[in-house]
Amino acid sequence: MFKKDATPGAKSKVKSSAQRAIRSKVLDEYPKLEPYIEDIMPKKEQLDLVKLPDRVSLYTLGSTPLFFQHMDDAFMPHLSLVHKYPSAFHRLRIDRGAIRFVLSGATLMVPGLTSAGGRLPNDPEDTEGTYGDEELEAGEVVVIESEGKENACFVGVLKMGTREMKKVKKGQACEAGHYLGDGLWGLNLG
Amino acid sequence: MAEASTSSGPYPKKVTYCGVCSLPPEYCEFGGTVRKCEEWLKQHHPDMHEKLYSQEAIEQNLSTLSLEAQKRAEKDSQKKAAKAASAEAKAEELRATSKVLIKRIERNKRKYVTAVQGLEAFGLDIKKVAKDFGKKFATGSSVTKVPGGGEEITVQGDLSDDIYDYVVETYPNIPEDNVDCIEDKKKKTAV
Numbered sequence: 001m002f003k004k005d006a007t008p009g010a011k012s013k014v015k016s017s018a019q020r021a022i023r024s025k026v027l028d029e030y031p032k033l034e035p036y037i038e039d040i041m042p043k044k045e046q047l048d049l050v051k052l053p054d055r056v057s058l059y060t061l062g063s064t065p066l067f068f069q070h071m072d073d074a075f076m077p078h079l080s081l082v083h084k085y086p087s088a089f090h091r092l093r094i095d096r097g098a099i100r101f102v103l104s105g106a107t108l109m110v111p112g113l114t115s116a117g118g119r120l121p122n123d124p125e126d127t128e129g130t131y132g133d134e135e136l137e138a139g140e141v142v143v144i145e146s147e148g149k150e151n152a153c154f155v156g157v158l159k160m161g162t163r164e165m166k167k168v169k170k171g172q173a174c175e176a177g178h179y180l181g182d183g184l185w186g187l188n189l190g
Numbered sequence: 191m192a193e194a195s196t197s198s199g200p201y202p203k204k205v206t207y208c209g210v211c212s213l214p215p216e217y218c219e220f221g222g223t224v225r226k227c228e229e230w231l232k233q234h235h236p237d238m239h240e241k242l243y244s245q246e247a248i249e250q251n252l253s254t255l256s257l258e259a260q261k262r263a264e265k266d267s268q269k270k271a272a273k274a275a276s277a278e279a280k281a282e283e284l285r286a287t288s289k290v291l292i293k294r295i296e297r298n299k300r301k302y303v304t305a306v307q308g309l310e311a312f313g314l315d316i317k318k319v320a321k322d323f324g325k326k327f328a329t330g331s332s333v334t335k336v337p338g339g340g341e342e343i344t345v346q347g348d349l350s351d352d353i354y355d356y357v358v359e360t361y362p363n364i365p366e367d368n369v370d371c372i373e374d375k376k377k378k379t380a381v
């Protein structure tokens with residue numbers, strides 16, 4: 001999605017009515033953000049909308065990127081926001097071997113999640129329950145963490161449900177998304 | 191990246207980002223600047239450096255990969271390092287060979303404008319510089335497209351020398367030798 005370096009386009013203020021709508025949509029999508037939403041987008045502060053290439057809108061608070069949205073699709077969290085509130089999102093884990101592919105912008109493949117180092121919901125090896133017991137459907141926004149790392153490296157939309165992944169163990173797992181070091185990550189919001 | 195926190199409790203988590211490649215330091219190993227990253231971390235976050243770059247950590251990282259995957263990963267990181275190095279060398283060369291041209295152009299008899307080209311090669315935001323020129327010299331200053339691609343700053347008035355001094359003073363990364371003043375005399379029209 002952001003393989004190329006992007007330069008931020010026009011920046012505009014988000015109207016307060018639109019700001020309320022964004023807030024409630026974000027909470028619909030990520031109910032676990034509820035306790036923190038006032039920290040993330042304070043009611044009294046002004047959100048900005050920055051236009052990015054390919055019809056992506058980025059919402060920022062000052063120079064802090066919060067959520068981006070392609071056309072009218074779901075609001076997706078910027079990775080720096082994910083790093084602050086990791087457990088507020090549905091997350092999966094890839095094995096170590098898949099990390100460098102994801103960081104170079106390649107499509108995330110199912111074997112990276114189903115291998116020994118990967119984690120899907122209801123994983124018997126996930127003794128702490130980090131990855132939950134709720135199977136995810138295609139179309140859901142997921143955060144991808146990495147074997148042996150603390151912070152997430154990717155945010156994207158599932159192309160295949162997690163139940164099916166466990167069955168077929170191959171194919172593409174996610175649509176193109178936002179990864180560490182991509183054009184969105186490197187954006188200079190001054 | 192700005193850090194803002196007002197709530198107590200575990201969130202927001204405070205994450206350290208690498209001062210060289212901007213990723214969380216645990217991911218530096220996948221970029222092309224890992225050596226510089228390591229130095230930075232050692233200097234700024236020695237405790238984190240110890241954890242991430244200990245012999246043990248490195249061995250553990252490798253042990254989770256098959257031998258073949260290790261080889262591929264190594265080749266890949268060499269490639270990335272080479273790419274990063276050559277990009278840096280290119281940028282350096284571009285800076286060394288780029289010229290800033292300050293051109294005095296006669297518009298009408300005794301009316302001049304000054305055109306400034308080449309600042310973008312030194313990583314400057316032309317629009318911002320144009321604004322600064324306007325403020326500094328209290329005159330009209332705008333960005334115009336140059337035929338054949340690129341942009342230049344057009345300042346109203348004969349300000350070549352002042353702009354020369356200002357540029358050399360304000361932007362220390364532009365070597366003085368790389369700034370030239372030239373005159374663009376209007377072709378003499380037959381009277």
Ligand SMILES: [Zn+2]
Nearest residue numbers: 208211218227
């Ligand atoms: Zn780094």
